[in-house]
Amino acid sequence: MILRIEDLSVRLGGSHILQGVSFDVAATGVTALLGRNGVGKTTTLRAVLGEVPATGSVEYDGTPVLGRATHKLVRDGLAYVPEDRCVFAGLTVAENLRLAERVPDPDYDLVHELFPELKQRAAQRAGTLSGGQQQMVSIARVLLNPNRLLLVDEPTKGLAPAVVTNVAVVLERVAECVPVLLVEQNLAVVRRLATDAVVLEAGRTVWQGRAADLLGDAGATRSLLGVGSTAGRH
Numbered sequence: 001m002i003l004r005i006e007d008l009s010v011r012l013g014g015s016h017i018l019q020g021v022s023f024d025v026a027a028t029g030v031t032a033l034l035g036r037n038g039v040g041k042t043t044t045l046r047a048v049l050g051e052v053p054a055t056g057s058v059e060y061d062g063t064p065v066l067g068r069a070t071h072k073l074v075r076d077g078l079a080y081v082p083e084d085r086c087v088f089a090g091l092t093v094a095e096n097l098r099l100a101e102r103v104p105d106p107d108y109d110l111v112h113e114l115f116p117e118l119k120q121r122a123a124q125r126a127g128t129l130s131g132g133q134q135q136m137v138s139i140a141r142v143l144l145n146p147n148r149l150l151l152v153d154e155p156t157k158g159l160a161p162a163v164v165t166n167v168a169v170v171l172e173r174v175a176e177c178v179p180v181l182l183v184e185q186n187l188a189v190v191r192r193l194a195t196d197a198v199v200l201e202a203g204r205t206v207w208q209g210r211a212a213d214l215l216g217d218a219g220a221t222r223s224l225l226g227v228g229s230t231a232g233r234h
């Protein structure tokens with residue numbers, strides 16, 4: 001296992017946002033972090049990264065990391081693809097990528113193989129890209145560097161169906177080499193990618209197991225995620 005979270009608790013702005021989140025992320029494949037809006041999925045990722053103060057325990061590859069500086073975790077191969085993509089709008093695609101380089105030999109071969117369009121659009125300002133293209137830049141940035149775990153927050157949110165498929169194909173490829181903790185609302189994408197699943201409710205873990213077991217159980221899917229049993233097949 002690459003990540004072990006135990007009894008994670010976060011208070012923000014006077015609210016007790018996470019109240020005991022516990023789950024493991026396997027060292028291979030995709031673990032989906034699921035739950036209705038506002039249950040604490042993004043906050044869980046941010047707490048792991050040290051972006052919000054938290055109590056409890058987070059072990060990354062066997063080492064306790066809660067309280068460590070975010071940049072040290074990133075340097076240690078913990079990569080984050082945030083929900084809002086955070087590209088530098090005024091910079092070109094090539095400049096956005098160059099800024100993300102952390103090693104002497106960034107893996108442009110992989111990035112250009114996965115995202116040939118980014119090579120063609122190297123000189124285009126990132127702010128003028130479509131949402132899907134910006135998502136590609138956001139994922140490409142982390143793939144330039146060696147990673148041991150990717151935290152990816154709602155990568156398909158707001159994208160057209162064909163682009164959702166492109167992003168899923170890329171993540172499927174990436175997950176062959178690096179484990180991924182994926183926050184994702186699109187159950188078709190979860191069905192395609194996830195080996196394991198974790199469900200949060202009101203800041204607590206309420207389910208952890210094989211993704212196929214959750215998605216194959218219409219009652220559990222409906223009660224835990226608030227969607228019908230066929231949701232995500234389309």
Ligand SMILES: Nc1ncnc2c1ncn2[C@@H]1O[C@H](COP(=O)(O)OP(=O)(O)OP(=O)(O)O)[C@@H](O)[C@H]1O
Pocket residue numbers: 012013015017035036037038039040041042043044
């Ligand atoms: N800095 C903050 N101050 C106060 N409340 C916050 C802060 N950040 C998040 N929250 C609240 O914490 C709760 C959990 O937010 P979070 O973004 O983790 O949920 P989520 O499960 O990722 O939701 P979504 O699926 O809608 O993105 C929400 O009620 C949110 O309003």
